[in-house]
Amino acid sequence: MGSLKTNRNDTVSSVSGEATKSDLKDQCPVSSSEMADIIEPDLSFQRSQHPHTFERNGFVVLEDFFQPEEIDELKFCGEEFTKNLPPESERKVFNSIESQQSKDKYFLNSANKISVFFETEALDNDGKLKVHPRVSLNKVGHALHWLHPTFKKYTFDERVKEAAFQLDYEEPAVCQSMYIYKNPGIGSEVMMHQDATYLYTDPVKLIGFWIALEDATQENGCLWIAPGSHKSGVHRRYVRNKDPDSKELLIYDRAAPCYQLSNFRPVPVSKGTCILIHGQVVHFSYPNKNDKSRHAYTFHVIETQHTSYSKENWLQPPLEGFPKLYRN
Ligand SMILES: O=C(O)CCC(=O)C(=O)O
Numbered sequence: 001m002g003s004l005k006t007n008r009n010d011t012v013s014s015v016s017g018e019a020t021k022s023d024l025k026d027q028c029p030v031s032s033s034e035m036a037d038i039i040e041p042d043l044s045f046q047r048s049q050h051p052h053t054f055e056r057n058g059f060v061v062l063e064d065f066f067q068p069e070e071i072d073e074l075k076f077c078g079e080e081f082t083k084n085l086p087p088e089s090e091r092k093v094f095n096s097i098e099s100q101q102s103k104d105k106y107f108l109n110s111a112n113k114i115s116v117f118f119e120t121e122a123l124d125n126d127g128k129l130k131v132h133p134r135v136s137l138n139k140v141g142h143a144l145h146w147l148h149p150t151f152k153k154y155t156f157d158e159r160v161k162e163a164a165f166q167l168d169y170e171e172p173a174v175c176q177s178m179y180i181y182k183n184p185g186i187g188s189e190v191m192m193h194q195d196a197t198y199l200y201t202d203p204v205k206l207i208g209f210w211i212a213l214e215d216a217t218q219e220n221g222c223l224w225i226a227p228g229s230h231k232s233g234v235h236r237r238y239v240r241n242k243d244p245d246s247k248e249l250l251i252y253d254r255a256a257p258c259y260q261l262s263n264f265r266p267v268p269v270s271k272g273t274c275i276l277i278h279g280q281v282v283h284f285s286y287p288n289k290n291d292k293s294r295h296a297y298t299f300h301v302i303e304t305q306h307t308s309y310s311k312e313n314w315l316q317p318p319l320e321g322f323p324k325l326y327r328n
Contacts, residue, residue: 008165008326054167058230058281061267065159065274066211074297075213077150078179081116081140088127093120094138096191102250111176111315112143119186135183135293142315145177145299146323155299156328160209163276164325167207170305173322175199176315177299182221187288192259195300196234196279197252200310204234205303206279212269213295221288223275224264230280239312250314301325 054060066074085091092106094117101107106115122129122136129136144151154160155174164172176199181187196204216222236254259282267275277283279300288294302309302322309317 008162054276054278057225057227058278059225059227059267059283060276061269062163062274062276063270064272066154066272068272070154071211071213071272073150074154074211075295077148078140078181078213078295078297079134081114081179082134082137085129085133085136086116091118091123091127093118093123095120095188096193097189102248105249108249108314110142112146112318114140114144114147115142116140119181119183119188121186121188131186135181135186137181137183138188139178139180141178142176143318144179144297145174146318151177151179151297152328154211154297155209156323156325160301161326163209163274164207164301167276169205169207169301169303169325171303172301172325173304174325175300175302175309175317175322177297180296180298182285182288182294182296184220184288184291184293187221187294189287190285191256192264192282192284194230194235194280194282195277197236198238198314199279199300199302200234200237200313201279201302201307202310203307204279205307207301208275208277208279208298209301210275210277210296210298212271212273212275213297214293215268215270216273216294216296217268217290217292218266220290220292220294221285222266222268222294223277223283223285224266225275225277225281225283226259226263227265227281229259229263229282230278232280234280235282237310237312238314239310240314 092101092104094101094107098120101117109115117138117140118136119138122131124130145155146152155177195208196206199206210223235257236252238250238252241248241251264284269275304322304324
């Protein structure tokens with residue numbers, strides 16, 4: 001994001017959609033000397049005198065990215081998934097620490113589907129629910145952005161396109177999406193990681209759009225991010241296992257790095273905020289021990305120009321390729 005750019009529609013003629021006045025704000029709520037580049041809140045993202053916040057810190061907070069009624073529409077759809085759960089014998093959990101999903105075809109196949117994953121603590125050994133269905137899910141993924149009309153509408157929204165354009169994406173594509181529940185009392189920790197560990201491109205050019213569907217606070221498990229950590233390369237990769245005899249379909253190529261907690265800052269945000277997360281910035285979230293849920297919708301965008309998407313990544317594109325952001 002080196003230089004100031006005009007609106008995407010002023011320069012990209014192949015893209016449909018009306019020109020919008022971007023209301024993206026270049027703000028960072030984290031107080032730390034490293035993060036002191038907070039600018040006047042009413043400057044738009046692209047006109048800001050400080051367009052380097054994302055480049056320097058590895059993330060940027062865009063408040064009021066979506067309107068409350070738009071957020072409610074997304075949240076309604078997330079809640080609908082909990083009303084139609086798979087039968088007990090087909091229930092699978094997702095846990096970023098214990099990583100049971102590494103053994104599961106169900107997880108691999110979810111790349112191009114809408115699949116539900118339960119919290120570990122929500123199921124007994126037979127797949128029976130130990131909690132109310134409404135709070136049983138960890139997440140739904142990983143092709144909501146393409147297969148579900150509401151998630152598709154907001155993923156391919158002009159505000160999303162503008163944000164990618166401002167970050168110098170020439171031909172971005174959306175490779176995955178997730179509805180994350182982080183339910184009260186049961187929502188599990190997401191361990192410290194870089195998104196490029198999972199969605200590696202060479203060179204790395206990947207952004208996560210993380211949209212708060214409810215206020216995310218330190219109490220209910222907001223994101224914690226290590227500012228500047230995106231400048232230290234990709235620390236490990238999660239890849240398809242080449243050993244056909246192994247039960248582990250997916251493996252890490254290196255042990256987990258040891259990150260210092262003191263490098264991380266909590267990033268509490270209000271409902272409707274979008275956090276843009278650089279693919280190499282290290283982040284995590286604590287379990288939710290609070291009585292309030294912390295729903296979020298997140299999706300990942302890769303650059304397809306002058307980059308290659310790794311065939312070793314767990315998530316592989318559908319036959320027609322990942323959907324292009326500016327062309328849908
Ligand atoms: O929502 C969370 O708590 C963490 C999500 C995350 O880290 C990710 O999707 O990469």
